[in-house]
Amino acid sequence: xxxxxxxxxxxxxxxxxxxxxxxxxxxxxxxxAIRFVVLSRNPSSGTLGFCIQGGNSIxxxxxxxxxxxxxxxxxxxxxxxxxxxxxxxxxxxxxxxTREMAASCLRQSTTSVLITVRNDGEAYKAITQPYxxxxxxxxxxxxxxxxxxxTFAKGALLHVIDTMPRKINYWEATVFDAKGRAKSTGMIxxxxxxxxxxxxxxxxxxxxxNDPFSDAEPPxxx
Numbered sequence: 631x632x633x634x635x636x637x638x639x640x641x642x643x644x645x646x647x648x649x650x651x652x653x654x655x656x657x658x659x660x661x662x663a664i665r666f667v668v669l670s671r672n673p674s675s676g677t678l679g680f681c682i683q684g685g686n687s688i689x690x691x692x693x694x695x696x697x698x699x700x701x702x703x704x705x706x707x708x709x710x711x712x713x714x715x716x717x718x719x720x721x722x723x724x725x726x727x728t729r730e731m732a733a734s735c736l737r738q739s740t741t742s743v744l745i746t747v748r749n750d751g752e753a754y755k756a757i758t759q760p761y762x763x764x765x766x767x768x769x770x771x772x773x774x775x776x777x778x779x780x781t782f783a784k785g786a787l788l789h790v791i792d793t794m795p796r797k798i799n800y801w802e803a804t805v806f807d808a809k810g811r812a813k814s815t816g817m818i819x820x821x822x823x824x825x826x827x828x829x830x831x832x833x834x835x836x837x838x839x840n841d842p843f844s845d846a847e848p849p850x851x852x
Contacts, residue, residue, distance in 0.1 A: 664717065667710055669701060669743045678743065680710055682732055683754075685762035685793070690716045690724050690732040691754045692747070713751035720744050728762045730793035730801075730820075760792035760802070766843040770835035772818060780805055780816030784834040787846055788818065799823035810849025 669678050679701040683693035692714040695701050701710045716724050719735045720743060727735070736743070766788045774781040778797070782788065782805045789812075792802035800817040807813050819829040824842040835842055 664746060664748045665714075667701075667745045667747060669745065671739070671741055671743060678736060682716065682729060682736075683757055683760075684729060685760055686726050686728045686731075687763040688757065688761040689750070689753065690727060690729065691750070691757065692716065693754075693757075710745070710747065711749055713749055713754040714747040715750040715753065716745060716747055718744075718746040728764065728793040729760065730762075733794060760795075762791055762793045764790040764793070765846045765848050766790065767846045768818075769839060769842050769844060770824060771833045773831045773833065774816070775831055778817050779831070780814060780818050782818070787849065788843075789848070790818075791815075793820070799828050806849060810852070 671678060677696075679696040680692050681694040682690050684691045692710050692712055695710060695712060716732065718724060719732070720739050722735050724732050724735065768782055768784060768786045768788055771784040772780070772782055779800075780803060787806040787810075788803045789806065790801045790803045795802045795817065797817050799820060800823070801820045802815065803818045804812050804815040819832060819842075821842060823829045824832055824835065
């Protein structure tokens with residue numbers, strides 16, 4: 631793949647027109663700290679050459695760039711940089727996106743990927759753990775079959791803290807008891823794996839249920 635910042639790089643929708651539309655739509659003045667980086671995805675590899683960190687409670691950041699990746703650009707300021715906060719991907723705002731949502735948005739992007747970023751190195755340095763934060767009531771029960779999984783009953787209050795852990799098809803979450811006290815942390819099936827039946831141990835999910843999780847409020851402080 632290749633990364634292009636210059637105007638007029640091919641394709642049915644040129645890089646120049648993509649950047650122009652985003653700039654006009656957001657009313658951002660030239661010369662600001664906000665940068666527009668366009669990557670052309672190589673169909674054979676499908677990767678963009680960088681990793682992301684963060685979450686919906688702190689923002690999505692560039693955490694790693696592959697050596698010699700085109701995401702680096704041809705000049706020090708020409709591509710992505712570690713510590714860049716991703717603001718938009720092809721016009722989709724990521725200000726409240728979980729890491730899973732951001733990764734999905736990047737995967738769905740087509741040949742020309744316009745990434746709007748602003749370097750925020752100080753905020754990035756503060757990231758010492760996953761920063762997703764989602765509160766749900768479980769509309770199903772789950773019985774763990776491995777030590778790293780988390781058993782919980784239907785109706786349990788769950789705090790999802792990482793939507794992209796190392797276990798595929800899972801989220802990392804903490805389950806709370808009826809008094810709002812944290813009990814234990816482990817892996818729970820994510821929304822897609824529950825609906826698709828990819829994980830065993832799921833019970834009490836109503837047939838035809840559209841969402842295995844309901845939004846919930848965090849418990850009051852002790």
